[in-house]
Amino acid sequence: xxxxxxxxxxxxxxxxxxxxxxSVLFILLLLYKPARFSPPYITPAGNKQGxxxxxxxxxxxxxxxxxxxxxxxxxxxxxxxxxNDIIARSKWPKESGGTKFLMPVVFFVPDSIVLMGAxxxxxxxxxxxxxxxxxxxxxxxxxxRVAKVKVGAMNITLLARLIARRMYLEQLxxxxxxxxxxxxxxxxxxxxxxxxEPIFRIEDKKVRAGKITITQGKxxxxxxxxxx
Numbered sequence: 001x002x003x004x005x006x007x008x009x010x011x012x013x014x015x016x017x018x019x020x021x022x023s024v025l026f027i028l029l030l031l032y033k034p035a036r037f038s039p040p041y042i043t044p045a046g047n048k049q050g051x052x053x054x055x056x057x058x059x060x061x062x063x064x065x066x067x068x069x070x071x072x073x074x075x076x077x078x079x080x081x082x083x084n085d086i087i088a089r090s091k092w093p094k095e096s097g098g099t100k101f102l103m104p105v106v107f108f109v110p111d112s113i114v115l116m117g118a119x120x121x122x123x124x125x126x127x128x129x130x131x132x133x134x135x136x137x138x139x140x141x142x143x144x145r146v147a148k149v150k151v152g153a154m155n156i157t158l159l160a161r162l163i164a165r166r167m168y169l170e171q172l173x174x175x176x177x178x179x180x181x182x183x184x185x186x187x188x189x190x191x192x193x194x195x196x197e198p199i200f201r202i203e204d205k206k207v208r209a210g211k212i213t214i215t216q217g218k219x220x221x222x223x224x225x226x227x228x
Contacts, residue, residue, distance in 0.1 A: 032152035033127050036107065037116045053089045055082040068202035073210065073224045080108045080217040093120075108219050111135075112147070126151050132190075134212055141195035142209055144186060165191045199226055 060082065067074035083106050092103040102125075104117025115130040131148040149160035168187055177184050185196035198209035211222035
C-alpha cells in the first residue's frame, strides 16, 4: 500500500515538474526576441510621425504614375529603407482592444517580405514576426501567401490566420466592400491563400503585375499596361 502511494506521489511530483518546465519554456519562447529585430528609435527632435514620407511623394508615387502614363512595361522598385520611412511617418504606437502595437520594421529578403514588430499585451512586450511570400502562378494570378507568423520563437500561423479571418469578417460586415473589390481580394489572398488578378488602376490607367522579384533590401514589380 505504501509503495503504491509512494509511486503515485512520484508520478504527481514529476507531472508537476514537467508542467512547470513546459510553462517556463512556453514563456521563454513567447518572450524570445529575434536577433534581427532592432526596435526603431526616434529621438523627440527627429520625430517626423504624422508627416508624409518624401520617399512616397517624391520617388515611389512619381515612379508609379510616370511609368503608367508611358503605356509600356516598367519596373516599380521599392527599397527596404524607403518602405520603413513610410511606416515610420505614421503615428505610433497604435492601440486596439487593450493591445499596443509599436512601430514595426520591414525586411526584404530573397523571395520573402518579413514584418517584425513589438506588441504590448498585459504589460509584456512580445515580438511578432510575419513572413509573406508573394508570387505569381502559371496563370498570372497573384498570391500574397503568409508563410509564417511567430510570437517570439513560437509558430502561431494557423491560430493567427483564424483570428485575423474572424476580425476581418467582423469588419467586413459593417462595410459595403464587394468580393470583387481589390481590397477584399488582397485580404482573401493573405488569409486564405486565394490568388487574384493583379490588376491595379493608376488614375485613368490600368497595370498588371507581371513579375515580382524580392532580393536583399529591394522589391521589384514588373508592371504591364492593360488596355480595355
